[in-house]
Amino acid sequence: MSADGYLRGGGQTYLDNANKVWNWLSNSGMRNSQGLYNDGLDFNTCQNNGQTTWTYNQGVIASGLAALYSATGNTTLLDQAEITLDATIAHLTQNDILKESCDNAASGGSVCDADQQLFKGLWTKHLQYYLDMANDPARTAKYSPFLGSQDSAVFHFGTDASNDVGSVWYAPNQGGSIFTPKTSTSGLEAHVASANLHIYW
Numbered sequence: 001m002s003a004d005g006y007l008r009g010g011g012q013t014y015l016d017n018a019n020k021v022w023n024w025l026s027n028s029g030m031r032n033s034q035g036l037y038n039d040g041l042d043f044n045t046c047q048n049n050g051q052t053t054w055t056y057n058q059g060v061i062a063s064g065l066a067a068l069y070s071a072t073g074n075t076t077l078l079d080q081a082e083i084t085l086d087a088t089i090a091h092l093t094q095n096d097i098l099k100e101s102c103d104n105a106a107s108g109g110s111v112c113d114a115d116q117q118l119f120k121g122l123w124t125k126h127l128q129y130y131l132d133m134a135n136d137p138a139r140t141a142k143y144s145p146f147l148g149s150q151d152s153a154v155f156h157f158g159t160d161a162s163n164d165v166g167s168v169w170y171a172p173n174q175g176g177s178i179f180t181p182k183t184s185t186s187g188l189e190a191h192v193a194s195a196n197l198h199i200y201w
Contacts, residue, residue: 001064002014002017002018002021003018003067003071004067006018007067007070007071015072018064018067018068018071019068019072022068025061028041029047029048030048032050032053034053034087034091035083035087035090036053036057036058036084036088036091036092037053037057037058037061037084038050038051038052038053038057039051039052039053039057053091053092054100054119055088055098055119055120055122055123056118056119056122056123056126058084058085058087058088058092058123059122059124059125059126059130060122060126061081061084062081062082062084062085062126063081063126063127063129063130063133065077065081065130066078066081066130066132066133066134067129067133069133069134078134078136078139082139085127085130088123089146093170094170094171095170095171096146096149097149097150097153097157097169097170097171098120098123098150098169098170099169100116100119102116103167103169103170103176104168104176105168105170105171105176106174106175106176107174107176108175108176111176114182117167117178117180117183117186118182118185118186119186120150120169120190121186121187121188121189121190122186122189124147124189124193124194125189125192125193127143127147127193128192128193128196128197131143131144132196140197144197144199147190147193147194147197147199148194148199148200150190150194151190151194151195151199153169154169154187154191157169157170157173158173158177158187159187160173160179164179164183165179165183165187165188166179169187169190
């Protein structure tokens with residue numbers, strides 16, 4: 001947010017704060033050996049808590065780094081962002097489609113809570129922000145096919161006969177997908193992110 005504040009209105013304090021935040025985060029140990037950010041630090045040890053690597057945590061950091069790149073021109077920030085974006089694609093997908101640990105196409109498994117239902121859509125939106133701010137055709141070409149796959153999966157696997165979008169995108173619903181306003185919002189975010197980059201399937 002500090003980097004965005006600097007881009008919107010200037011002010012060295014915003015930029016200084018953004019650099020301080022990235023310096024702290026990059027040295028915090030929250031990014032694990034896979035390149036993914038876990039869900040926080042242990043309050044007692046200040047070490048990586050080893051908790052869930054949710055998709056949205058990866059997306060918001062990538063877009064934040066792109067904003068800081070826009071403010072500084074430091075391309076190493078984009079390289080750092082792509083470590084995590086690539087790790088998301090490698091480790092938080094099934095059939096090349098985003099999948100939270102709480103997603104289950106089959107009935108009887110875990111179910112994502114109200115917050116978690118939004119996470120995949122947030123990731124796609126922040127990938128869009130990342131690509132907009134990176135403003136690099138090569139980087140856009142790298143990630144556009146994956147973003148288009150999410151858009152397609154939401155339509156073909158996630159959407160029911162009433163045109164509501166469920167929580168599961170990675171496979172046809174076998175009774176495990178849930179349908180709420182938040183899951184529809186998440187799916188819509190994937191559609192909008194794809195359309196913003198003129199990706200059509």
